[in-house]
Amino acid sequence: MATAKTEPKLATVAVEELKKTKTYEGLTRQQLIDAYRIMYTSRRVDDREILLKRQQKIFFQISGAGHEAIGVAASFVLKAGYDWFYPYYRDRALVLGLGASPYEMLLQAVGAAEDPSSGGRQMPSHWAYKRLNVVTQSSPTGTQILQAVGCAEAGVYLRSHPNSTQKVNGDYRQFKDVTFQGDEVTYVSLGDGTSSEGEFWEALNTASNKKLPVLFMVEDNGYAISVPVEVQTAGGNISRLVSGFPNFHFEEVDGTDPVTSYAAVKRAADYCRAGKGPAFVHAHVIRPYSHSLSDDERLYRPDVERQRDAARDPISRMQMFLIRENILDEKGINQLEKQVEEEMQVATDRALEAALPQPDTIYNFVYSPDLDPTGAAFEVQPVFPQAAEPPAGEVKKAPLPKTMAELINTTLKDEMKRDERIVIFGEDVADASREDYLKKKLVKGKGGVFKLTSGLQMAFGSDRVFNTPIAEANIVGRATGMATRGLKPVVEIQFFDYIWPAMMQLRDELPVIRWRSNNAFSSPLVVRVAIGGYLTGGALYHSQCGESIFTHIPGLRVVFPSNALDAAGLLRTAIRCDDPVLFLEHKRLYRETYGRSMYPGPEYTIPFGKAKIVQPGSDLTVITYGAVVPRALQAAQRLEREHGVKVELIDLRTLNPFDWDTIAASVTRTNRALVAYEDSLSWGYGAEIAARIADQLFEHLDAPVRRVAATDTYVAYQPILEDAILPQADDLFRGMKELADY
Ligand SMILES: Cc1ncc(C[n+]2csc(CCOP(=O)(O)OP(=O)(O)O)c2C)c(N)n1
Numbered sequence: 001m002a003t004a005k006t007e008p009k010l011a012t013v014a015v016e017e018l019k020k021t022k023t024y025e026g027l028t029r030q031q032l033i034d035a036y037r038i039m040y041t042s043r044r045v046d047d048r049e050i051l052l053k054r055q056q057k058i059f060f061q062i063s064g065a066g067h068e069a070i071g072v073a074a075s076f077v078l079k080a081g082y083d084w085f086y087p088y089y090r091d092r093a094l095v096l097g098l099g100a101s102p103y104e105m106l107l108q109a110v111g112a113a114e115d116p117s118s119g120g121r122q123m124p125s126h127w128a129y130k131r132l133n134v135v136t137q138s139s140p141t142g143t144q145i146l147q148a149v150g151c152a153e154a155g156v157y158l159r160s161h162p163n164s165t166q167k168v169n170g171d172y173r174q175f176k177d178v179t180f181q182g183d184e185v186t187y188v189s190l191g192d193g194t195s196s197e198g199e200f201w202e203a204l205n206t207a208s209n210k211k212l213p214v215l216f217m218v219e220d221n222g223y224a225i226s227v228p229v230e231v232q233t234a235g236g237n238i239s240r241l242v243s244g245f246p247n248f249h250f251e252e253v254d255g256t257d258p259v260t261s262y263a264a265v266k267r268a269a270d271y272c273r274a275g276k277g278p279a280f281v282h283a284h285v286i287r288p289y290s291h292s293l294s295d296d297e298r299l300y301r302p303d304v305e306r307q308r309d310a311a312r313d314p315i316s317r318m319q320m321f322l323i324r325e326n327i328l329d330e331k332g333i334n335q336l337e338k339q340v341e342e343e344m345q346v347a348t349d350r351a352l353e354a355a356l357p358q359p360d361t362i363y364n365f366v367y368s369p370d371l372d373p374t375g376a377a378f379e380v381q382p383v384f385p386q387a388a389e390p391p392a393g394e395v396k397k398a399p400l401p402k403t404m405a406e407l408i409n410t411t412l413k414d415e416m417k418r419d420e421r422i423v424i425f426g427e428d429v430a431d432a433s434r435e436d437y438l439k440k441k442l443v444k445g446k447g448g449v450f451k452l453t454s455g456l457q458m459a460f461g462s463d464r465v466f467n468t469p470i471a472e473a474n475i476v477g478r479a480t481g482m483a484t485r486g487l488k489p490v491v492e493i494q495f496f497d498y499i500w501p502a503m504m505q506l507r508d509e510l511p512v513i514r515w516r517s518n519n520a521f522s523s524p525l526v527v528r529v530a531i532g533g534y535l536t537g538g539a540l541y542h543s544q545c546g547e548s549i550f551t552h553i554p555g556l557r558v559v560f561p562s563n564a565l566d567a568a569g570l571l572r573t574a575i576r577c578d579d580p581v582l583f584l585e586h587k588r589l590y591r592e593t594y595g596r597s598m599y600p601g602p603e604y605t606i607p608f609g610k611a612k613i614v615q616p617g618s619d620l621t622v623i624t625y626g627a628v629v630p631r632a633l634q635a636a637q638r639l640e641r642e643h644g645v646k647v648e649l650i651d652l653r654t655l656n657p658f659d660w661d662t663i664a665a666s667v668t669r670t671n672r673a674l675v676a677y678e679d680s681l682s683w684g685y686g687a688e689i690a691a692r693i694a695d696q697l698f699e700h701l702d703a704p705v706r707r708v709a710a711t712d713t714y715v716a717y718q719p720i721l722e723d724a725i726l727p728q729a730d731d732l733f734r735g736m737k738e739l740a741d742y
């Protein structure tokens, strides 16, 4: 009988023991408590920020409410500082789970100097935590997705080029730690509404095609501000639409349940880590706090719908789960919550006392603080090849000068040889994507529609020089992600006229990354663009200029050479420098006789911001660049021949920065200034130069500042029309003559 009495007791103990060691999709009871702590903390940071906003102590609020379970699940699967993260603004629980603190988040909310994400420059919930590999985020929904693809590509590239990670003094490589992990995953998240954007589909396409280890997370809360999911997504379910992409692992999950979410993310991440390809997790979540504090969802969602969501609130669901599974009782939950509350109070008090940024810091980190491309280090003399000794009895022949196209090609080749981090991609830039054809010598190879990248794939391999889809945002977005990791993409936009799909990346991302992250991240790279007209037959969509749109972007260097030698020297500076550079190559100048040169050697660089005086003169200053330089020179020579007027012709060479000192010194001497450019007149690049001269050199002027530029139209096809539209040597002659006579 004695045994009979003890048996049930033993059984109860065993059951209790079993319960303690029971796991939930691999999560232990302690991990579930930790998960709840993070989820609850996340919600309470939201609540605290909402309170602070109402008290006008912070200036904006975006909540992660309703997204906590999927976020914490992902943070348990992925590894901070090992994997890479491109989260979006609802991912508060994810970043808390990765190791960010409520204090750090509140520092961003108050805009403190010590805010690790942006130093007071970005709204709250715009995460950036360098130590965790959480890359700086922005506000345009969707721009992070292509960058995440580029980030994953960089990881794959570095794995097969491990030596390229080494620091090298003297160029951009000196200033960034480059790391990679063999089985790293890049996480990127977005909302259901954002899946409507083209860049999302471009990213899926590339990740799928290249089998990249990207974990796409769509957090579907059913709304994009007030627009319901069925308006955004055909059929109302994104999983159905993406299911045809090859090489993907797909998960669709209740994102308000941390346990099933964990299992789904784990399967997805395991798939990526194993190198099988990308994964797609579609998590159904809720959005209990309206879109933001500026939105009241009761205006477009009836109570009945909101209540249905409330029943799925991840915080209360998790509480019930912990109690039901005997992991925590009510007292335990209260205790945990009290602890979080106390920590939150301390964090809030500290954040509210934190020092604010000084106004004079606003110019910090627009550009690299480490490497100045205008500096003396980039002043290098050319080393021209010597003519070879001829066989006895023959005359020594001077080598023929090369075109701009040839020197750009040689410069690219030499830089690729020198720096294994350089990758080149764009439309048609490869010799042949089907490399078999090259190996078997069945084809010669293309190498760019203008042949500027000819032979580079054959010389350096298909992982360093490759074609992309016709998708300009794809080119620039991926390049930005790669550059963030430390590669040096030198990408090509085939025609300036088609740069616009990349505009969001070029305006809101690439040049902003360093400034908005307060120098925690940077993306130095080169975008080469074929630009300009005078083509006789180029017409509207192969002839336009528009450089002023890009010189208006702080953080972006803009270069526009007029001759072969400058193109070589400036391209090398662009590649070696630590800032993003838009390198504009005039199509008409690619093979022009004007401005040909011998190759100036593999170390030749020209500092940015240093103009060239093409011809000195004392009567009138003409300031120009690009294809107008040879036309202005022709006009100036005629003016001197026919009227004895001596024009000082300045070729700016770089448009941002531009060489104000040379302009000012010249105009101070000549007292007359003409600004000439190929773009249409109004709001063009020369308008800024003219305004500066009028403003700062007014006392030195004997005549108004004049401009000669294209008409305020597009460039037409018929050569008669093109001639009338673009500034010709005759127009420049007339403009100069009028000004000299004034
Ligand atoms: C490109 C772009 N267009 C518009 C906006 C304004 N905006 C901010 S959030 C948002 C809705 C996003 O919805 P969704 O992707 O579903 O994410 P959710 O906020 O619902 O989590 C919009 C339209 C923006 N930030 N970026």
Ligand SMILES: [Mg+2]
Pocket (backbone or CB within 6 Å): 191, 192, 193, 219, 220, 221, 222, 223, 224, 225
């Ligand atoms: Mg949404």
